[in-house]
Amino acid sequence: MxxxxxxxxxxxxxxxxxxxxxxxxxxxxxxxxxxxxxxxxxxxxxxxxxxxxxxxxxxxxxxxxxxxxxxxxxxxxxxxxxxxxxxxxxxxxxxxxxxxxxxxxxxxxxxxxxxxxxxxxxxxxxxxGAEAPPDRLLATFGTRMTRAVPMDELLLQLTELLRATLGPAGAEIWTGGEGTLGRMVSLPERPADRLALGAREWSVVARARTGGNAWIRVWLPGLLAGDELVRVAPITHLGDLRGMLVVRRPATAGPFTPAEDRVLVELARQVGLALHNLSLDSALQASLEQLRERNAELLASRARIVTAADAARRRLERDLHDGAQQHLVGLSVKVGLAAQFAETNPAAVSPLLAGLQTDVRSAAAALRELAHGIYPPLLRDHGLAPALRAAAARGPLDCFVDADADRYPPDLEAAVYFCCLEALQNAGKYAGDDAEVTVSVTAEDGEIRFEVADDGAGFDPTTTAGHGFENMRDRVGSFGGTLQVESSPGAGTRVRGTLPLPAGAR
Structure with a gap:
């Protein structure tokens, strides 16, 4: 048409x-x-x-x-x-x-x-002179943003463009957050500087479009130097202040025009978007690094769990061989003797049967002790509080247990019980004969928390890291929980653990 x-x-x-x-x-x-x-x-x-x-x-x-x-x-x-x-x-x-x-x-x-x-x-x-029109500055910077240019280099190039077009006396880019802005790039080179803004100043600057000398004198007086003309364009993204563009020209130069203000505002918007993308990329890289660390920890934890399971099986085999199996072998021999005496010497059978009864009780006690180490029946039937009190009573140190009678999922109860048992055993070995131990278990805010503390000899956690603490961390970590060990020589030891409770667990 x-x-x-x-x-x-x-x-x-x-x-x-x-x-x-x-x-x-x-x-x-x-x-x-x-x-x-x-x-x-x-x-x-x-x-x-x-x-x-x-x-x-x-x-x-x-x-x-x-x-x-x-x-x-x-x-x-x-x-x-x-x-x-x-x-x-x-x-x-x-x-x-x-x-x-x-x-x-x-x-x-x-x-x-x-x-x-x-x-x-x-x-x-x-x-x-040789300056480019302000509108060409937008096109030039927009083209450079589409390239894979590092942020530091991109901001330096923008500063050079600003000085060549809008601020012959100087151009600066300030960045920051949480009430503080710092001069990141400047031409000509200026010393490093920081501006601390109050909540009101921060809010006003974030909402401003551009600011001249009069506005700067009220809200950003630290930017003024001499009688030069200064223009500020805040760098924001979604209302969040991330920095500002600052251009300076001699007092004898012409004032900043509306077209130049428009270019500054558009450049500040583009820089705000670039800084936001940079923060997202940094957060992504940090998350990926954390995932890599967690993956490495998970692989190491799995290896330790397999090693611990193999060691537990070997210990169980040894305990069965040295304990219950020996009792059963002895019972087998005595039963054979009783069968022989029944034919040749019936009077000797009665004392032999009485000894067999004692041996059967000993074998049953050995099997009960072995089963208690695998999964205590008291924990299975009555929960954490009775099981921990029984474990404390068997230990060599005076121990006070503070735990409610609530029941939790069996796997959580087992994790808390064996972590506390490991800590009690460590206290019995290293805290000293006069030490006292306190065990507490609570559930609140969707978490079950336990603590085993003693007032014994203590140690330096940075130089001492036994397999027992690794086992506890692996147990707690398998449920997404955390474990902390606090100790110092002569100040006792405190082991704290936290495990998340499933919804509706309590």
């Missing part, structure tokens, strides 16, 4: 100019064929508008067509008014000069817009 409109305007203008030429110069003798020929431009323009690549130039073609056609008609009208205003048509000798002057005028009409744009550019460069 715009291409067609441009062709129509040009065709009308051509008909008007042809009519004026015929009246002034008798060129052409009959303007009608030339006017009709100009309308051939209309179908050509319609074809151009239908072409995908040419259609986007429609607005430009319409503007240029209307401008050139209008100037041509204006020139023809002026010549008609002036020449015919003299009261006569030009003679044969005058027509050649008039024709050349008309051609020169039409040439000026066609070249007026390009010449004006070129001259404006020359004048702009003369005023700004």
């Amino acid at each position: 715009l291409w067609t409109g441009a062709a129509t305007v040009i065709a009308v203008a051509a008909a008007a100019v042809g009519g004026a030429g015929s009246m002034l110069l008798d060129i052409p003798d009959d303007p009608a064929p030339a006017a009709l020929a100009a309308w051939v431009l209309v179908p050509l323009a319609m074809a151009a508008g239908a072409h995908p690549r040419l259609a986007r130039f429609g607005p430009r073609a319409f503007i240029e067509g209307v401008t050139v056609a209008g100037l041509a008609v204006l020139v023809a009208a002026v010549y008609l008014a002036v020449v015919l205003g003299l009261g006569r048509r030009p003679g044969a000798g005058e027509r050649e000069i008039l024709t050349l002057s008309l051609l020169a005028a039409f040439g000026c009409a066609v070249l007026a817009l390009p010449a004006r744009a070129w001259l404006a550019g020359v004048a702009d460069r003369a005023v700004r």
Whole structure:
């Protein structure tokens, strides 16, 4: 449609100019064929508008067509008014000069817009020197943001562009958060500096679009130095202040224009987005690093669990061999003797059977003790509090147990019990004969917490890390819990653990 409109305007203008030429110069003798020929431009323009690549130039073609056609008609009208205003048509000798002057005028009409744009550019460069127009700064920085340029290098390049275009006396980029901004990049180089802002100042700066000297004097007085002109554009993202762009120019220079303010605001928006993306990338990298560490810990924990399970099986085999199995072998021998005495010496059978009864009780006690080490029946039947009190009573130290009678999932109870048992055994070995131990188990805020504390000899956790603590951490970590060991020489030891409770567990 715009291409067609441009062709129509040009065709009308051509008909008007042809009519004026015929009246002034008798060129052409009959303007009608030339006017009709100009309308051939209309179908050509319609074809151009239908072409995908040419259609986007429609607005430009319409503007240029209307401008050139209008100037041509204006020139023809002026010549008609002036020449015919003299009261006569030009003679044969005058027509050649008039024709050349008309051609020169039409040439000026066609070249007026390009010449004006070129001259404006020359004048702009003369005023700004080698500076680029502010709008070009946006395009340049936007292009650089699309490349894989490190943030430090990108901000340095932006500072150079700002100084070359908007702030010949200096350009700075400040970044920060949580009430403090620091000068990150500056040209010319300025010493490192920080600005501490109160809650009100922080809020005002975050909501500002740009700020000049008067505004800076109220809210950011630390930025002013001398009588130079300063402009500040806060760097924000979703209302969160992340820094600011600062440009400076001499007091003798012209004031900052609305176009320059618009460029600063748009640049600050782009930098805010870049800083936000950088923070997201940093958070992602930190999360990935944590995942790698957790994965390494998990692999090490699995290896320790397998090793501990193998050791437990070997210990169980040894205990069965040295304990219950020996009792059963002895019982087997005595039963065989009783069978022999029943035939040869019946009087000796009765004492032998009494000894067998004692041996059976000993074997049962050995099996009960072994089963207690695997999973205490008291824990299974009555819960943590009775099982811990029984374990404390068997230990060599005075021990006080503070635990409620609530029941928890069996796997959680087993983890807490064996962690406390390991801590009690460590206290019995290393705390000293006069030490006292306190065991506490509580459940609150969706967690079960336990603590085993003694007032004994203590140790240095940085130099002493036994397998017992690793086993406890593995037990607690398998449920997503944490374990802390606090101790120092002469100040006792405190072992704290926390495990999450499943929903509805209590």
